Amino acid sequence: MSTREIRLSTTPTPEALAELRLGDIVYLDGLMYTAREGVYIRALEDKANIPMELPSESAANFHCSPAARINSDGSFDMGAVTATASFRFAKWLPEWMEKTGAKLIIGKGGMSSKDYKSYFVPNGAIYLSTVGYGTGALLGRGVENVEAVHWNDELGLAQAMWVIRCNRMGPFIVASDLNGDCLFERENAKIAENIARAYEGTKPAVLKRYGETDDRSEEVI
Amino acid sequence: MISIDLIQRTAETLMNKAAIEIPQDYLDGLKEAANTEDGELSSFVLRAMLENYEAAKEDRRAMCGDTGVPRWFVKLGNGASVEGGMVALEAALRRATASATNSVPLRPNRVHPLWRTDHNNNVGIGAPEIEYAFEPEGDWIDLITVHKGGLFGTDYRMLFPSDGIQGIKRFYLDSLMAFGKRGLACQPAIIGIGLGGSKDICMTLGKRASVLRVVGSSNPDPRIAELEAEFKELGNSIGMGAMGFVGKNMVISCNIEVGYCHTGGMPMSVHAFCLSSRRAVARLWPDGRVEHRTDPDWFTPYQRRETVEWEPALEAAE
Numbered sequence: 001m002s003t004r005e006i007r008l009s010t011t012p013t014p015e016a017l018a019e020l021r022l023g024d025i026v027y028l029d030g031l032m033y034t035a036r037e038g039v040y041i042r043a044l045e046d047k048a049n050i051p052m053e054l055p056s057e058s059a060a061n062f063h064c065s066p067a068a069r070i071n072s073d074g075s076f077d078m079g080a081v082t083a084t085a086s087f088r089f090a091k092w093l094p095e096w097m098e099k100t101g102a103k104l105i106i107g108k109g110g111m112s113s114k115d116y117k118s119y120f121v122p123n124g125a126i127y128l129s130t131v132g133y134g135t136g137a138l139l140g141r142g143v144e145n146v147e148a149v150h151w152n153d154e155l156g157l158a159q160a161m162w163v164i165r166c167n168r169m170g171p172f173i174v175a176s177d178l179n180g181d182c183l184f185e186r187e188n189a190k191i192a193e194n195i196a197r198a199y200e201g202t203k204p205a206v207l208k209r210y211g212e213t214d215d216r217s218e219e220v221i
Numbered sequence: 222m223i224s225i226d227l228i229q230r231t232a233e234t235l236m237n238k239a240a241i242e243i244p245q246d247y248l249d250g251l252k253e254a255a256n257t258e259d260g261e262l263s264s265f266v267l268r269a270m271l272e273n274y275e276a277a278k279e280d281r282r283a284m285c286g287d288t289g290v291p292r293w294f295v296k297l298g299n300g301a302s303v304e305g306g307m308v309a310l311e312a313a314l315r316r317a318t319a320s321a322t323n324s325v326p327l328r329p330n331r332v333h334p335l336w337r338t339d340h341n342n343n344v345g346i347g348a349p350e351i352e353y354a355f356e357p358e359g360d361w362i363d364l365i366t367v368h369k370g371g372l373f374g375t376d377y378r379m380l381f382p383s384d385g386i387q388g389i390k391r392f393y394l395d396s397l398m399a400f401g402k403r404g405l406a407c408q409p410a411i412i413g414i415g416l417g418g419s420k421d422i423c424m425t426l427g428k429r430a431s432v433l434r435v436v437g438s439s440n441p442d443p444r445i446a447e448l449e450a451e452f453k454e455l456g457n458s459i460g461m462g463a464m465g466f467v468g469k470n471m472v473i474s475c476n477i478e479v480g481y482c483h484t485g486g487m488p489m490s491v492h493a494f495c496l497s498s499r500r501a502v503a504r505l506w507p508d509g510r511v512e513h514r515t516d517p518d519w520f521t522p523y524q525r526r527e528t529v530e531w532e533p534a535l536e537a538a539e
Contacts, residue, residue: 129464
């Protein structure tokens with residue numbers, strides 16, 4: 001397998017998504033928005049109206065809080081941009097996708113193949129992982145403009161909904177495809193073969209902990 | 222007397238440098254890792270990171286969007302005095318943290334744990350942390366800021382003497398496995414291990430081992446230094462690299478610090494200082510001189526002393 005580089009729109013066609021393979025490197029063009037726990041709770045639990053036309057304006061949900069500021073004249077300065085770990089948002093994502101038609105979920109570390117198969121695939125969505133982590137300065141260079149910041153008063157800078165115009169923003173790695181296959185689980189399986197050798201000679205701690213497993217091929221997320 | 226204005230201005234510069242400039246020792250370690258990495262995806266990740274450090278410096282923007290939870294370590298020579306006293310120093314460090322959060326900009330990461338209140342400036346109850354240490358000689362102060370990510374890669378466990386070195390090894394591997402998958406720990410990292418102390422000090426020792434010791438340093442106890450080398454090797458033999466992809470670089474350096482503990486126990490903590498191992502240091506003198514560096518030089522013989530009295534002559538003879 002060799003690494004392929006692909007330019008992708010933040011409102012991608014089903015055909016463009018079908019082209020993507022696990023491990024492809026992607027650069028994005030178009031509008032993306034940040035949404036994480038603050039936005040999900042406000043939109044889904046508190047039923048606030050989402051202040052964007054989704055998915056026509058953007059089908060790309062970035063799990064991100066940028067290192068950015070709002071200037072006194074209302075303009076924005078965005079420095080570095082990186083993702084936060086996505087697995088914590090599984091609780092809200094099915095409803096969010098249904099409501100917003102998001103096709104690209106972008107974040108850190110991906111989701112489980114169970115998540116992909118149960119609600120990514122039916123919604124025709126895939127997962128893009130940031131690289132590193134994190135290449136904050138490189139991604140920051142891909143920010144052509146900050147178009148708006150929604151819900152800053154309610155949620156604060158870190159949880160607000162930032163609307164970003166991307167110009168060849170990347171790199172991102174394709175971590176799930178339209179089949180619901182999971183790049184990270186594929187890598188886990190390859191690594192699993194060697195785990196026993198690394199642990200050779202060690203023994204379990206004398207004081208156990210509740211919920212503990214001795215199967216290192218399992219994940220803790 | 223060291224001027225409070227100098228302290229605040231220097232602290233702001235340090236916040237900026239820490240967020241933007243990767244320390245040379247870590248950069249060298251990562252370059253070495255990139256040269257040896259043959260996992261295709263892992264190798265891509267390391268090359269992207271090297272490019273990212275350059276981009277951050279060129280553009281003067283933070284290297285990572287998660288600018289961590291900024292904190293301070295302050296060390297004072299025994300003869301140092303600060304204009305306005307230590308309360309003024311704390312105020313200056315809080316002001317510098319707030320002001321740099323806006324000027325760099327950093328991500329305002331600090332919120333109330335329950336009410337999620339965000340002052341948008343990384344200052345709040347207990348934030349930034351400010352820790353102190355002293356040295357027997359000197360009229361300078363060292364300001365050290367560390368911007369460490371805060372969610373994954375850290376764990377604590379009470380082990381016992383009967384667990385032995387094999388037990389330590391196992392918990393170390395467990396921490397790498399748990400947080401290395403999917404790259405949650407943002408490895409390859411500087412792994413800090415704290416052994417001994419009471420529970421809180423055990424965590425503190427491990428944290429300091431990861432953030433206050435540079436890549437290439439070793440513990441002065443030769444048997445601990447051997448363990449450090451062995452553990453680095455062990456971590457890199459799992460077959461896991463950056464982002465949890467197949468690879469052979471998980472650990473850039475493994476630093477172990479110890480403290481005396483309860484006779485029945487052997488508490489252990491593990492910390493991972495990530496691909497954005499951000500620290501910046503400056504020494505300030507009463508005549509207004511400021512010297513910047515990236516090695517905190519925290520663990521001096523005085524910090525690791527084990528006798529009742531401090532007798533440098535005696536230590537030197539050993």
